[in-house]
Amino acid sequence: MRHSARQRDSARASRAWTDADIPQQSGRTAVVTGATGGLGLRIAEVLASRGARVLLTSRDPGRGAAALERVAAAGPVDTPPELVELDVSSLASVRTAASEIRARTGDRVDLLVNNAGVMAPPLGYSTDGIEQQWATNVIGPAALTWLLLPAIESTPGSRVIFVSSDRHRGASFDEARLRADLRGEDYRGFDYYGRTKLADLLLSFELDRHFREGGIDALSAAAHPGFTATNIVANGFAGLPPFAHRVATWAAGVFGQPVQQGALPILYAATAPHMSGSRYFGPTGLFELRGAPGSATRSTLSRSAELGAVLVRCIEEVTGIVAP
Numbered sequence: 099m100r101h102s103a104r105q106r107d108s109a110r111a112s113r114a115w116t117d118a119d120i121p122q123q124s125g126r127t128a129v130v131t132g133a134t135g136g137l138g139l140r141i142a143e144v145l146a147s148r149g150a151r152v153l154l155t156s157r158d159p160g161r162g163a164a165a166l167e168r169v170a171a172a173g174p175v176d177t178p179p180e181l182v183e184l185d186v187s188s189l190a191s192v193r194t195a196a197s198e199i200r201a202r203t204g205d206r207v208d209l210l211v212n213n214a215g216v217m218a219p220p221l222g223y224s225t226d227g228i229e230q231q232w233a234t235n236v237i238g239p240a241a242l243t244w245l246l247l248p249a250i251e252s253t254p255g256s257r258v259i260f261v262s263s264d265r266h267r268g269a270s271f272d273e274a275r276l277r278a279d280l281r282g283e284d285y286r287g288f289d290y291y292g293r294t295k296l297a298d299l300l301l302s303f304e305l306d307r308h309f310r311e312g313g314i315d316a317l318s319a320a321a322h323p324g325f326t327a328t329n330i331v332a333n334g335f336a337g338l339p340p341f342a343h344r345v346a347t348w349a350a351g352v353f354g355q356p357v358q359q360g361a362l363p364i365l366y367a368a369t370a371p372h373m374s375g376s377r378y379f380g381p382t383g384l385f386e387l388r389g390a391p392g393s394a395t396r397s398t399l400s401r402s403a404e405l406g407a408v409l410v411r412c413i414e415e416v417t418g419i420v421a422p
């Protein structure tokens with residue numbers, strides 16, 4: 099009897115896939131963005147504990163050094179983790195970091211986890227004049243991925259993982275809305291967040307199509323962590339009055355699932371064997387808010403090659419970096 103991917107994932111989920119199921123990562127090099135805390139730090143720690151050489155990125159040297167210490171404590175001493183300075187919202191920083199990663203790894207990157215992100219901060223702009231959520235969640239990760247492609251494509255079996263969100267499901271945009279978003283027009287933090295996370299799924303799909311059409315031994319997939327207790331609420335939630343912000347931050351800490359659990363769908367996408375590309379993973383519990391990892395629900399729009407092409411063209415214009 100043939101089983102669908104979702105049925106196979108459910109079967110695995112019923113056995114509650116955990117960190118212990120991650121194959122040994124010795125000899126593999128992983129780049130994890132936004133690894134100073136929350137999900138990124140956890141992902142970096144787990145990959146290091148399975149033997150990977152982990153390059154973790156941080157925009158702040160102090161927070162980066164603290165994270166490096168934690169990841170080093172999790173991994174073997176013969177492959178210590180390394181810190182790469184990266185403000186993913188700055189195209190200059192992305193270019194410098196990509197060159198550094200390529201040089202340090204000798205163009206060998208087995209895994210790139212585009213994890214760094216912000217959710218609904220007050221309206222702000224990157225150093226390149228792009229609305230901050232789009233700059234951080236989409237434009238920077240796309241630019242980093244494209245600049246690292248020589249290292250990714252020359253490494254057989256490599257993977258690129260985009261971290262999306264269940265919030266993508268209520269989101270939509272067309273070219274006019276996308277261009278307005280990049281300028282920060284009619285800013286509504288959560289609507290913007292949802293659209294950036296839809297864009298992450300579109301990018302993942304587009305990149306995987308590029309790998310398949312080019313016969314390249316690499317894949318791109320995406321994952322979301324459900325509702326996980328991290329700093330994302332404390333750092334964001336545009337427009338809430340201070341008291342409501344404190345309540346929301348408290349509620350996220352109490353009701354969000356532990357970061358160890360929330361990281362699992364991303365780790366699953368990054369490491370589970372026999373994976374095909376263009377997949378999307380998340381928690382399999384109620385409303386995909388928590389639970390063991392498995393296939394996640396994605397919107398029809400997130401599979402639109404037409405919208406994906408519009409997005410890629412706009413990113414090329416904004417970054418000056420030509421997509422593959």
Ligand SMILES: NC(=O)c1ccc[n+]([C@@H]2O[C@H](COP(=O)([O-])OP(=O)(O)OC[C@H]3O[C@@H](n4cnc5c(N)ncnc54)[C@H](OP(=O)(O)O)[C@@H]3O)[C@@H](O)[C@H]2O)c1
Binds near residue numbers: 184263324330
């Ligand atoms: N937690 C959830 O429930 C949830 C749900 C759905 C999706 N997600 C996604 O999960 C990912 C990780 O979020 P999290 O929950 O772990 O949040 P978090 O605890 O706030 O961590 C976010 C990470 O991104 C980094 N970051 C933010 N802006 C950056 C920039 N401009 N350059 C470089 N790094 C930057 C932060 O670094 P700093 O220390 O420098 O701030 C931090 O390391 C995000 O993409 C988010 O959208 C989270």
